[in-house]
Amino acid sequence: MVKNIASYLGLALTICILLQVSFSSEETVDLSRYSTDGLVLNYTVKPDVSITDNVETSNEGYEAFSPYLGKSFVGFKEALAFSESGGNYATINTYGYLGKYQFGKETLKLIGVRNLHNFLNNPKLQEKAFIANAQRNKWILRRDINRFVGKRINGVLVTESGILAAAHLAGPGSVKKYLRSYGLDNFADGYGTTISNYMKRFSGYDTSFLIANKKAKVNTL
Template sequence: MALQSLNAFLVALRMMESGGDYQAVNTLNFLGAYQFGEAALIDLGYVRRDGDPYDNNYAGGWTGKHGVDSAKEFLASRTVQDRAAEAWVKLMWHYIEAENLDRHAWTEVGGRELAPSGMLAASHLLGTYALEEYIRTDGRADLRDPYGMPISNYIARMADVDVPFGPKEPRKTLSTSGRNDS
């Protein structure tokens, strides 16, 4: 079940990020099906740190992890991109826990229930700092990526995708009397 739900999340994420195109490179030089930037690829061990990990020029060079020595090789390998994405969402959930944001799972923020999958997607889009701002301001700080995509969009669109992270959804009761009154 855990692997199946993680795979479903990754399919949904890559469809949102690139329409599933493993060769995609956007105008800001984010790479592949999951649109990885330099900072994420540094965190994952694929790229060496350079002077600015956010400029996406990959000037620190590639480490050779999983046999990848260039952006071209990274883009050519679905397997490597999928492995990187699996490691990335695990790392993102670790960052969410490190910031104690996981305690907000299944609470309502800005009129939306925060599912762990939505929290992960939001963190992928803009990082845990943006997710933290969204939670802290009850959704009023609906930060956007450089293309104008609001974090709330990722929270909402990915809310129904199960992930093997975070607390499970609390059981809903039918009514306060314990019976279905409909």
């Protein structure tokens, strides 16, 4: 009995000594190798001041793509192209509309394009066709542009770029009906996209670059 008590006391004393040694000896860790001194930790991208909202267009109708297109004319046509085809020059949709801007065959004839195979394989020609068609639509809708720009129809502010985008979607005649009915005659294409949709989506772009031209044609040579 006495031996057992002595054994327990000895064990308890040993544990106390070990704990005291453990707490009294603080472990030190060398953190110098984890220092961030001298490292460049600022990863903010410097803005490219050489890029502006307006990208100059070439005589051939081509421009270098830039994410800084803003509300420029190039921004307008590239946004419209993305909506129409995802920017694909070679695509033909289920209704037979062709190219980056999804032209109908009859519209192409009006602006002087008859060789559809050549049209699909010629990006420069497609860019020229877009300009010519927009100039023609601007001439047809010139009075409506003067009359309605700045007004609201179906809650959407009417702008020149919205009118021209809607004309690309539905044709200038349908846009006239929409404007003069104050939105009651709201054409929708085969996929359900309406004039009102395009009026809103493409509002406020700078389309002053386009000169209204009743006889706008594409030089296919």
